[in-house]
Amino acid sequence: MTIRTRFAPSPTGSLHVGNVRTALFNWLFTRHAGGVFILRIEDTDRERSTLEHEQGIVSELSWLGLDWQEGTGGGAFGPYRQSERHEQGVYRRELGRLLDQGDAYYCFCTPEQLEADRHACLQAGKPPQYVGRCRDIPPEQVKKRQAAGEISASRFKVPPGKVLFQDLIRGPIEVDSSQIGDPVLFRSDGWPTYNFAVVVDDIQMKITHVIRGEDHISNTPRQILLYRALGSEPPRFAHLPLVLGMDHAPLSKRHGDTSLRQYREHGYLPEAIFNYLALLGWSSPSGNEVFSQEELVKDFDLSRVGRSAGVFDPAKLDWIANQHVRKADPSRLADLAVPFLQHRGDLPDPVSEDQRAWVAELMQLLKESVSRLQQVPESDAAQILLRFDPGMCLTDPEIQADLEEPSCRAVIRTFAHLLAQDRPIDLETYRRIAQEAGKATGTKGRSLYHPIRVALTARGSGPELNRLVPLIESAAALQLPRPVPGCARRATSVAKLLGVEA
Numbered sequence: 001m002t003i004r005t006r007f008a009p010s011p012t013g014s015l016h017v018g019n020v021r022t023a024l025f026n027w028l029f030t031r032h033a034g035g036v037f038i039l040r041i042e043d044t045d046r047e048r049s050t051l052e053h054e055q056g057i058v059s060e061l062s063w064l065g066l067d068w069q070e071g072t073g074g075g076a077f078g079p080y081r082q083s084e085r086h087e088q089g090v091y092r093r094e095l096g097r098l099l100d101q102g103d104a105y106y107c108f109c110t111p112e113q114l115e116a117d118r119h120a121c122l123q124a125g126k127p128p129q130y131v132g133r134c135r136d137i138p139p140e141q142v143k144k145r146q147a148a149g150e151i152s153a154s155r156f157k158v159p160p161g162k163v164l165f166q167d168l169i170r171g172p173i174e175v176d177s178s179q180i181g182d183p184v185l186f187r188s189d190g191w192p193t194y195n196f197a198v199v200v201d202d203i204q205m206k207i208t209h210v211i212r213g214e215d216h217i218s219n220t221p222r223q224i225l226l227y228r229a230l231g232s233e234p235p236r237f238a239h240l241p242l243v244l245g246m247d248h249a250p251l252s253k254r255h256g257d258t259s260l261r262q263y264r265e266h267g268y269l270p271e272a273i274f275n276y277l278a279l280l281g282w283s284s285p286s287g288n289e290v291f292s293q294e295e296l297v298k299d300f301d302l303s304r305v306g307r308s309a310g311v312f313d314p315a316k317l318d319w320i321a322n323q324h325v326r327k328a329d330p331s332r333l334a335d336l337a338v339p340f341l342q343h344r345g346d347l348p349d350p351v352s353e354d355q356r357a358w359v360a361e362l363m364q365l366l367k368e369s370v371s372r373l374q375q376v377p378e379s380d381a382a383q384i385l386l387r388f389d390p391g392m393c394l395t396d397p398e399i400q401a402d403l404e405e406p407s408c409r410a411v412i413r414t415f416a417h418l419l420a421q422d423r424p425i426d427l428e429t430y431r432r433i434a435q436e437a438g439k440a441t442g443t444k445g446r447s448l449y450h451p452i453r454v455a456l457t458a459r460g461s462g463p464e465l466n467r468l469v470p471l472i473e474s475a476a477a478l479q480l481p482r483p484v485p486g487c488a489r490r491a492t493s494v495a496k497l498l499g500v501e502a
């Protein structure tokens, strides 16, 4: 049997992290089994569904690397957009069958009546459920009322008995159908409801496994009854635990970013999000936490999806994201970082090849510390390299005490003087000059390199000088919107501000 699964988003907004996790688990499960993954667009909510949201969803899933074999682009069981299926009469035909079989009926209850029923149920301490007022209206009466222009919906006649299913994650679940009110199949506006359309589509698209969020578990018994009424065996169900925020409340906007688009916009690598979301509810038998897509496909198994909720931990996401940045190719990182640097005014648009190559060098330095590319312009390294401000040496609290030391000022003076005599300043020249400055001032170690750092960066801390110096010099050779001074000019301007010019 070929495994067939689907992800069935409603295009009413951008993809929420919880939904993306559902898509991801479907995809991993299907890939692992060599099956077919389907993207179906559930756009029966006409007021809130838009093509723009649909396109956004398609773009986000593609960005994440979740591809599908059947979807709005084509496939043997199309169309895959519910509004188109509705136009083709797919749902109406199936409703006709249920009506003919006596498994569905027209319901003329008004919204006011239904609201009053609901109220009465609640008052009696019972869960609100349809009272069955229209269940047994004789056919001639139905015809008469319809002919008179009375508006009707259609409901499923839930049969008596127990519904039992084996959830692949939650185990056996049993519900008595007396707990299930007759669900609406078609609303009075002529559109099918979610519960009906989803069953018709899953049957027609030959879905073998329905993997979705736990919030749908209460829909499953009525859907199973609908499968049976339509003459089909239900698929296997797997209900994924919820995704919670750090405070264990359902993940929502107040926890920060909850849409995939936001993570993409912040410059997270797709493979990092992919990896992190896979760990929201699933764990590897190896205990590893950093995976490539291929490794996840190989290891993924629904039996290792826990029943307890996955907690979305932004610090852990950042740790995993950094692991992926470390592995990524610096020129790819450069391409992704350029827009952020352009946005900050550090790079022109378009960038030259030399500028792009320089950013790749910068990324070699930064990849140990960043989790997302949005962090690049604000990193210490980018600020030191691209926005050097000699005045900081007068304000950085970290260095004020050191600057009182005569030997510190002597190193800055000598180092600046020696740098100004030499050029170009490559790494070797810099090292030689630093040593000469040490000899001339009788300093070494921190007493030598700390003042040199101040001379080159006007700050008390930052990346290793041996790595910074070549980047300073290569940045100075680029045509940037804010020209970058080279090492000699930096040291001279710091020396001047401190009044220790040679």
Ligand code: GLU
Pocket (backbone or CB within 6 Å): 008, 009, 010, 042, 198, 211, 212, 216
């Ligand atoms: N359109 C539904 C949703 O987004 C699909 C649920 C299902 O997978 O059955 O929640």
